Amino acid sequence: DTAVSQTPKYLVTQMGNDKSIKCEQNLGHDTMYWYKQDSKKFLKIMFSYNNKELIINETVPNRFSPKSPDKAHLNLHINSLELGDSAVYFCASSQNSVEQYFGPGTRLTVT
Amino acid sequence: KQEVTQIPAALSVPEGENLVLNCSFTDSAIYNLQWFRQDPGKGLTSLLLIQSSQREQTSGRLNASLDKSSGRSTLYIAASQPGDSATYLCAVNFGNEKLTFGTGTRLTIIP
Numbered sequence: 001d002t003a004v005s006q007t008p009k010y011l012v013t014q015m016g017n018d019k020s021i022k023c024e025q026n027l028g029h030d031t032m033y034w035y036k037q038d039s040k041k042f043l044k045i046m047f048s049y050n051n052k053e054l055i056i057n058e059t060v061p062n063r064f065s066p067k068s069p070d071k072a073h074l075n076l077h078i079n080s081l082e083l084g085d086s087a088v089y090f091c092a093s094s095q096n097s098v099e100q101y102f103g104p105g106t107r108l109t110v111t
Numbered sequence: 112k113q114e115v116t117q118i119p120a121a122l123s124v125p126e127g128e129n130l131v132l133n134c135s136f137t138d139s140a141i142y143n144l145q146w147f148r149q150d151p152g153k154g155l156t157s158l159l160l161i162q163s164s165q166r167e168q169t170s171g172r173l174n175a176s177l178d179k180s181s182g183r184s185t186l187y188i189a190a191s192q193p194g195d196s197a198t199y200l201c202a203v204n205f206g207n208e209k210l211t212f213g214t215g216t217r218l219t220i221i222p
Contacts, residue, residue: 043212102155
């Protein structure tokens with residue numbers, strides 16, 4: 001059983017398109033996160049939700065909009081994709097901000 | 112500013128040797144620290160979590176230590192194997208609901 005899953009695993013799209021990445025966790029955790037890993041492999045937090053409420057919103061362009069329909073799901077919608085959005089996006093979850101568990105990542109390529 | 116640094120960026124070690132990976136952080140008021148492993152093109156696997164009140168954690172051939180006063184953590188790998196080759200990431204929770212990552216150390220074990 002996969003603890004944190006993401007779909008799709010790969011996403012190739014053109015500039016200007018709108019796309020979504022989905023994340024689900026079956027660990028019963030109350031907090032979920034989105035991280036971005038850039039071309040230099042540096043990982044940085046984007047958003048965090050606790051029980052469907054936004055608690056962290058780093059300096060991310062407002063083209064990125066997270067949505068949490070319930071505490072087991074955190075989706076990421078990206079409008080008007082740009083070349084610089086190409087990266088690997090990781091979803092993660094934790095309980096009471098203790099150990100974080102990461103999904104397999106979604107590799108987004110914008111052409 | 113809360114930052115995490117890992118030096119060196121890359122390390123090559125002959126198989127069978129013991130090795131130490133280093134992580135330093137700028138703020139001693141941490142909540143916890145996690146060591147992860149990332150294989151090329153893959154997600155993050157959590158190796159060890161050290162809570163603020165702990166000095167070390169062990170799992171198999173891995174031992175992680177934490178010295179908050181000096182802002183350092185080390186990951187000790189005993190009797191290294193080719194399968195240990197990966198990028199090792201240190202991440203600190205500074206009590207602000209997110210992980211701040213180092214840039215990682217790319218470890219290569221030479222058979």
